[in-house]
Amino acid sequence: xxxxxxEVSGLAKRIGDVEAVRDATFVxxxxxxxxxxxxxxxxxxxxxxxxxxLARPDSGAALIGGRRYAELSDPTGTVGAVLDLAGAHPAxxxxxxxxxxxxxxxHRAERVEEVAGLTGMAEYLDRRVGGFSTGMRQRLSLxxxxxxxxxxxxxxxPSNGLDPAGIVWLRTxxxxxxAKGGTVLISSHVLTELQHGIDDLVLIDRGxxxxxxxxxxxxSHGTSLEAAFLExxxxxxxxxxxxxxATATAIEGIRA
Amino acid sequence: MTRLLRGEVAKxxxxxxxLWSLVTAALCGGGLTALLSxxxxxxATPPLPGLDTPEGVGxxxxxxxxxxxxxxxxxxxxxxxxxxxxxxxxxxxxxPRRGRVLAAxxxxxxxxxxxxxxxxxxxxxxxxxxxAAVQGVELGVSVGALLALLARLALAAAVYMVLGVAIGALxxxxxxxxxxxxxxxxxxxxxxMIIPGVNVIxxxxxxxxxxxxxxxxxxxxxxxxxxPMAAASTTSPIVGALVLLGYAVVAAWLxxxxxxxxxLR
Numbered sequence: 001x002x003x004x005x006x007e008v009s010g011l012a013k014r015i016g017d018v019e020a021v022r023d024a025t026f027v028x029x030x031x032x033x034x035x036x037x038x039x040x041x042x043x044x045x046x047x048x049x050x051x052x053x054l055a056r057p058d059s060g061a062a063l064i065g066g067r068r069y070a071e072l073s074d075p076t077g078t079v080g081a082v083l084d085l086a087g088a089h090p091a092x093x094x095x096x097x098x099x100x101x102x103x104x105x106x107h108r109a110e111r112v113e114e115v116a117g118l119t120g121m122a123e124y125l126d127r128r129v130g131g132f133s134t135g136m137r138q139r140l141s142l143x144x145x146x147x148x149x150x151x152x153x154x155x156x157x158p159s160n161g162l163d164p165a166g167i168v169w170l171r172t173x174x175x176x177x178x179a180k181g182g183t184v185l186i187s188s189h190v191l192t193e194l195q196h197g198i199d200d201l202v203l204i205d206r207g208x209x210x211x212x213x214x215x216x217x218x219x220s221h222g223t224s225l226e227a228a229f230l231e232x233x234x235x236x237x238x239x240x241x242x243x244x245x246a247t248a249t250a251i252e253g254i255r256a
Numbered sequence: 257m258t259r260l261l262r263g264e265v266a267k268x269x270x271x272x273x274x275l276w277s278l279v280t281a282a283l284c285g286g287g288l289t290a291l292l293s294x295x296x297x298x299x300a301t302p303p304l305p306g307l308d309t310p311e312g313v314g315x316x317x318x319x320x321x322x323x324x325x326x327x328x329x330x331x332x333x334x335x336x337x338x339x340x341x342x343x344x345x346x347x348x349x350x351x352p353r354r355g356r357v358l359a360a361x362x363x364x365x366x367x368x369x370x371x372x373x374x375x376x377x378x379x380x381x382x383x384x385x386x387x388a389a390v391q392g393v394e395l396g397v398s399v400g401a402l403l404a405l406l407a408r409l410a411l412a413a414a415v416y417m418v419l420g421v422a423i424g425a426l427x428x429x430x431x432x433x434x435x436x437x438x439x440x441x442x443x444x445x446x447x448x449m450i451i452p453g454v455n456v457i458x459x460x461x462x463x464x465x466x467x468x469x470x471x472x473x474x475x476x477x478x479x480x481x482x483x484p485m486a487a488a489s490t491t492s493p494i495v496g497a498l499v500l501l502g503y504a505v506v507a508a509w510l511x512x513x514x515x516x517x518x519x520l521r
Binding site: 015049052053054055056069070072075076079081083084085086087088089090091092093096097099100101103104105106144 | 263517
């Protein structure tokens with residue numbers, strides 16, 4: 001596998017009157033699963049959309065393997081993305097959907113069966129997407145992301161709608177992907193969802209990345225991940241690099 | 257670009273849209289023409305010229321031109337469906353050069369539009385020939401003239417489908433785009449046609465150009481009979497064809513250029 005690193009620096013984006021992202025700076029390294037954690041509305045999705053060329057940053061840069069997404073010679077062969085913006089047409093069968101996007105991405109038609117096998121949806125291939133459960137849709141989205149056998153996976157809140165077994169399955173899948181040298185960037189607003197499956201953590205709050213580094217280093221300075229998270233996402237507006245002894249206060253939108 | 261075309265064709269055939277488009281084309285082309293042919297235009301109220309006159313054939317066949325908003329709607333619904341079902345994100349991830357994606361889409365739907373037009377015209381032609389046979393009259397035009405008229409209608413259908421795709425790509429919201437297409441072809445253009453002074457531009461509006469292309473001035477003439485004004489004029493079929501193609505090119509260019517900078521939400 002050709003590896004590729006994600007590098008985001010000084011990314012900013014205003015949407016209407018809201019500064020959705022003010023300063024997002026972090027790295028997601030090959031061979032590691034990087035969690036992108038922040039409360040609802042912190043700017044996670046906007047950052048990922050800018051990384052994937054679906055939205056234009058006002059300033060800053062987001063690079064994958066040293067290039068902007070739009071400059072990649074084989075975009076879906078380099079990066080696979082699971083986003084709520086990347087849907088499937090309800091009238092298509094899963095097979096029709098995967099075939100179409102294999103053709104569009106320039107990938108072999110045999111990949112359709114392969115990715116269906118990888119994501120455990122082989123027996124659903126000839127069903128129409130309109131009748132799929134949320135969990136099956138997420139699997140289809142992941143299957144689509146894997147069509148080009150990418151070195152990088154970017155997932156925006158992929159556990160939404162997955163049952164506990166599905167969440168464990170996804171975690172295992174991503175760990176194995178990273179173990180083979182892949183880069184995984186996974187966003188979530190749910191702490192407990194990330195804490196068992198990630199190597200590195202990037203924290204974003206009110207449009208600004210407030211902390212990044214190995215998960216071990218993050219938990220070692222607090223009593224628990226939850227306490228450390230609450231500490232770092234509170235009052236971050238005034239201090240971009242909060243200290244470990246900042247007072248922990250609960251903020252809206254966090255579910256542990 | 258070949259890859260994008262293959263992708264768009266694969267997407268199109270992964271749904272039943274091509275099948276339903278052609279069934280609709282057969283119904284729209286054949287249905288109205290068959291109905292009028294069998295009733296006999298001279299039995300209509302008020303009586304129209306019969307099928308044994310060139311005018312009669314023109315009106316009966318040209319009537320299917322009133323249903324040109326159908327291919328436009330097919331194009332609009334297909335392209336706005338990408339936004340509605342959020343497949344446009346998947347598409348732009350696979351092909352970040354959005355202009356090329358839209359160009360491929362316009363080409364593919366242009367081809368579907370030609371297929372729509374051919375099927376629609378084929379059924380309209382069969383219906384008018386069958387209608388004349390049932391009534392035992394000689395068709396008022398030569399086979400060559402009938403084929404030429406049908407070919408012009410087919411061209412118009414293809415152009416309307418491309419226009420529909422372009423409007424959909426620009427409006428993005430499905431209901432809004434459908435509203436624009438129906439509102440324009442059913443309402444706005446007819447209003448523009450009857451306002452004195454403004455109706456001088458009618459020949460250069462899509463509907464006026466279509467009327468010129470298909471020699472179908474029935475509506476304009478009917479309005480002129482009811483109102484104390486001159487009929488909205490039309491240009492020659494060639495100019496009409498050029499005007500229509502011009503609209504398609506401008507709409508396609510806008511549809512390729514504008515989505516480039518827009519953010520997906």
